[in-house]
Amino acid sequence: MSDANGTNGANPEKDLSASNLPGQRGDGGEEIRVQRGMFGANNGGDTSGYGGLVRSVRLPGEASRPYGGWFDEVADELEGALEEQGLVPGNAIEKTVVDRGELTFHIEREHLLRVAQTLRDDPALRFELCTGVSAVHYLHDKGRELHAVYHLRSITHNRLIRLEVSAPDSDPHIPSLVPVYPTNDWHERETYDFFGIIFDGHPALTRIMMPDDWQGHPQRKDYPLGGIAVEYKGAQIPAPDQRRSYS
Amino acid sequence: MSTQSASARETTEGTVYTVTGGDWDEVVQSAAKADDERIVVNMGPQHPSTHGVLRLILEIDGETVTEARCGIGYLHTGIEKNLEYRTWTQGTTFVTRMDYLTSFFNETAYCLAVEKLLGVEDQITERAKIIRVLLMELNRLSSHLVCIATGGMELGATTIMIYGFRDREMILDIYELITGLRMNHAYIRPGGLAQDLPPGAVDHIREFVKKMKKNLPEYDKLATGNPIFKARMQDVGYLDLAGCMALGATGPILRSTGLPHDLRKAQPYCDYETYDFDIPTADTCDSYGRFLIRLEEMRQSLRIVEQCLDRLQPGPVMVADKKIAWPAQLALGPDGLGNSLDHIKQIMGTSMEALIHHFKLVTEGFRVPPGQAYAAVESPKGELGVHAVSDGGTRPYRVHFRDPSFTNLQAMAAMCEGGQVADVIVAVASIDPVMGGVDR
Numbered sequence: 076m077s078d079a080n081g082t083n084g085a086n087p088e089k090d091l092s093a094s095n096l097p098g099q100r101g102d103g104g105e106e107i108r109v110q111r112g113m114f115g116a117n118n119g120g121d122t123s124g125y126g127g128l129v130r131s132v133r134l135p136g137e138a139s140r141p142y143g144g145w146f147d148e149v150a151d152e153l154e155g156a157l158e159e160q161g162l163v164p165g166n167a168i169e170k171t172v173v174d175r176g177e178l179t180f181h182i183e184r185e186h187l188l189r190v191a192q193t194l195r196d197d198p199a200l201r202f203e204l205c206t207g208v209s210a211v212h213y214l215h216d217k218g219r220e221l222h223a224v225y226h227l228r229s230i231t232h233n234r235l236i237r238l239e240v241s242a243p244d245s246d247p248h249i250p251s252l253v254p255v256y257p258t259n260d261w262h263e264r265e266t267y268d269f270f271g272i273i274f275d276g277h278p279a280l281t282r283i284m285m286p287d288d289w290q291g292h293p294q295r296k297d298y299p300l301g302g303i304a305v306e307y308k309g310a311q312i313p314a315p316d317q318r319r320s321y322s
Numbered sequence: 323m324s325t326q327s328a329s330a331r332e333t334t335e336g337t338v339y340t341v342t343g344g345d346w347d348e349v350v351q352s353a354a355k356a357d358d359e360r361i362v363v364n365m366g367p368q369h370p371s372t373h374g375v376l377r378l379i380l381e382i383d384g385e386t387v388t389e390a391r392c393g394i395g396y397l398h399t400g401i402e403k404n405l406e407y408r409t410w411t412q413g414t415t416f417v418t419r420m421d422y423l424t425s426f427f428n429e430t431a432y433c434l435a436v437e438k439l440l441g442v443e444d445q446i447t448e449r450a451k452i453i454r455v456l457l458m459e460l461n462r463l464s465s466h467l468v469c470i471a472t473g474g475m476e477l478g479a480t481t482i483m484i485y486g487f488r489d490r491e492m493i494l495d496i497y498e499l500i501t502g503l504r505m506n507h508a509y510i511r512p513g514g515l516a517q518d519l520p521p522g523a524v525d526h527i528r529e530f531v532k533k534m535k536k537n538l539p540e541y542d543k544l545a546t547g548n549p550i551f552k553a554r555m556q557d558v559g560y561l562d563l564a565g566c567m568a569l570g571a572t573g574p575i576l577r578s579t580g581l582p583h584d585l586r587k588a589q590p591y592c593d594y595e596t597y598d599f600d601i602p603t604a605d606t607c608d609s610y611g612r613f614l615i616r617l618e619e620m621r622q623s624l625r626i627v628e629q630c631l632d633r634l635q636p637g638p639v640m641v642a643d644k645k646i647a648w649p650a651q652l653a654l655g656p657d658g659l660g661n662s663l664d665h666i667k668q669i670m671g672t673s674m675e676a677l678i679h680h681f682k683l684v685t686e687g688f689r690v691p692p693g694q695a696y697a698a699v700e701s702p703k704g705e706l707g708v709h710a711v712s713d714g715g716t717r718p719y720r721v722h723f724r725d726p727s728f729t730n731l732q733a734m735a736a737m738c739e740g741g742q743v744a745d746v747i748v749a750v751a752s753i754d755p756v757m758g759g760v761d762r
Binding site: 104107108130132133134135174175176177179203204205206207209210211212224226228230233235237256257258259260261262265269282283284285286293294300315316318320321 | 394395398400402403404406407408438439441567568569570571572581583588589686687692693694695696698705707709711713714715716717719720722724728729731732761762
C-alpha cells in the first residue's frame with residue numbers, strides 16, 4: 076500500500092538503524108537462550124537454509140544509577156531500610172533493572188520475605204497492595220529456570236514496582252509471601268499448579284485450577300500444549316503446537 | 323412421598339452426607355437425626371446463584387456459616403498457555419474470552435502491555451484512544467448492569483433483573499454494530515483497533531445515552547430506597563479497608579470502604595486524565611454500598627461516553643507503522659466479515675511487495691523486543707493487570723492476567739463466615755465474580 080507521499084513508506088536509513096531492528100539488543104543484557112535455526116525445525120535435515128542461524132535472546136540487563144524519577148528514591152529507601160535491619164543490600168538485591176519505564180528488583184529468594192515486609196511497612200515505601208504473583212519458565216536459562224514475578228502497588232505514593240525471584244528447576248522452592256500479603260494465597264496456589272514452584276510456608280499449597288490428581292504443571296515450557304490436527308477445506312491443519320514457529 | 327436425597331456414610335470425621343439435590347428440609351432433618359450440628363454443604367458448582375461454575379463449600383451450624391471456602395477451576399480453559407502458541411495480534415481473540423462480561427477491558431489491558439513492549443504507546447492515534455475509552459465505558463455499564471441484574475434476581479427481585487438485561491441488550495446492540503459481535507469482539511488490537519466505527523455508530527450511541535439517562539433513575543426508584551432490598555444488603559458482606567488491602571481487593575469493594583482508589587485517576591491510561599468524571603465511594607464497607615457505587619459509576623460512565631462522542635474527530639485508528647498495522651481493510655462479504663475485496667485485488671493484482679508483506683504479517687506476525695511489561699486498567703471489578711513477557715519472537719513468551727474477580731473472590735470467606743447462609747448469596751453477588759475471568 077502506498078502512503079500519502081506516493082512512496083511505499085520505506086526509509087532504509089531509518090528502518091535499518093540498530094534501534095529499529097526487532098528482537099535485537101546488542102551484547103547488553105542477560106542472555107537467557109541461544110537459538111539455532113528457524114521455524115522451530117530442529118529434528119531431521121534442515122531444508123530451510125536457516126539451519127545455521129544463531130540468535131542470542133537477551134533480556135534487559137542491570138541498570139546503573141541514576142535510575143531516574145522516583146526510582147532512585149525507592150531504591151535508596153529500600154537499601155537504607157535493609158541496612159537498618161543488618162542486611163547487606165547487595166546480598167538481598169541481586170540486581171536492579173530499569174526497562175520501559177518500570178523498576179524491577181531481582182531479589183535473592185532467602186531474603187524475599189524480609190524485603191517484602193520492608194517494602195510494605197516502611198513509611199517511605201508503603202507498598203501496601205500486592206497484585207499477586209506471576210511466573211515465567213525460562214527453560215534454557217540454566218540454574219535460574221523459574222522466575223516468580225510480583226507487582227507491588229503503593230497507593231500512598233502512587234507507585235508500582237516489580238520484584239523478581241528466581242529458582243532452579245532442580246530446587247523449585249521460593250518462600251511464600253502469604254504472611255506479608257495474604258492476597259497471594261490463591262496466586263501462589265495458581266503458580267504452584269501451573270509451574271511447580273513450591274512456596275515454602277504457604278498454609279495449604281494445593282492445586283487450584285487443575286484437578287487434584289493432575290500430572291505435571293501445564294504452563295511450563297516443557298509441557299506440551301496438545302491438541303489435534305483438523306481438516307479445513309481439504310487440507311490437514313496441524314495442532315497449534317505443531318505449526319511452524321517464527322520465534 | 324419420600325425421596326432419599328442425601329446418602330450418608332460414616333467416616334473418621336463423622337457422618338458425611340452427599341447431597342444430590344432435593345429439598346433443604348430433608349437435608350436438615352437427616353442431619354438433625356445424626357445429633358451433630360456440623361454440616362458441610364456444597365453449594366454449586368451448578369447452583370443457580372453462584373454466578374457460573376463457582377463451588378462454595380460451607381460449613382454451617384444451623385443457619386450460621388462457620389466456615390466458607392471456594393472451589394474454582396471448573397472453567398479453566400488454558401488461555402494463558404494457548405497465547406504462547408499464537409501471534410501477538412491473535413492474542414486479543416483469546417483474552418477477550420477471559421472475563422466475558424468485560425471483553426473490552428481484557429483487550430485493552432493486553433494491548434497496552436503489548437504496546438509498552440513494542441514502545442509504540444506514543445504513536446497510538448487520538449481516535450483509537452477515544453474509541454477505546456468509549457467502548458470501555460459502555461462495557462463498564464453493561465458489566466455493572468449484569469451485576470445488579472443477577473444480584474437482584476438472587477434476592478428474588480426479578481423486576482430489576484428484567485430491567486438490567488433490557489438495558490444491557492441496548493449496549494450489546496451497539497457492540498454488534500461496531501464490532502460485529504455481541505461478545506468476544508477481538509476489536510481492540512495491538513497498535514489500535516481492528517477497524518473504524520461504522521457509519522451511524524455515533525448517532526446510535528447518542529440515542530442510547532438519551533434512553534439510558536431515562537432508564538438509570540428507574541434502578542434508584544426500584545431498589546435504592548426499597549426497605550426489603552436494603553434489609554438484605556446492608557451490613558452484609560462486610561470488608562473494611564485493612565481487609566481489602568490484605569486480601570488485595572480492588573474496585574467497588576475497595577471503594578465501598580471510602581478509599582477513592584481508581585486507576586483511571588491514579589495511573590491514567592488512554593488519556594483518562596483529560597476526561598471529567600468522579601470516583602464514587604461509600605463508607606459502609608457492605609454490599610449496599612457497593613450497589614450504590616456501581617449505580618453511580620454507571621452515571622459517570624455515561625458522562626465519559628458523552629465526552630468521547632463530542633471529541634471524536636476523523637482520523638486513523640491504527641499506528642502508521644506498517645510493520646505492526648495489518649494492511650487489510652475489513653469488509654462484509656457473503657461469508658461474513660473478512661478482508662475487503664478491493665484490498666485483495668490490489669495485493670494480488672498490482673503489488674507483489676504488498677502481497678508478501680501482508681502474508682508475512684498475518685502468518686508470521688510482528689516481532690516484539692525482549693523484555694517484560696505490566697499494564698493495568700480499572701475494570702468494573704477492580705485492577706485488571708497484564709504481565710506480558712517477550713523473548714523477541716512473534717509469539718508471547720508468557721502472558722499472565724491478574725484478574726480482579728480471581729483476587730476479590732478470596733475475600734468471600736472473610737465476608738461470609740459468621741453470617742447467615744442466605745447472606746452468602748448477597749456477599750458473593752456483591753463481589754461480582756465472573757468465572758471466565760477467575761479460571762481463565
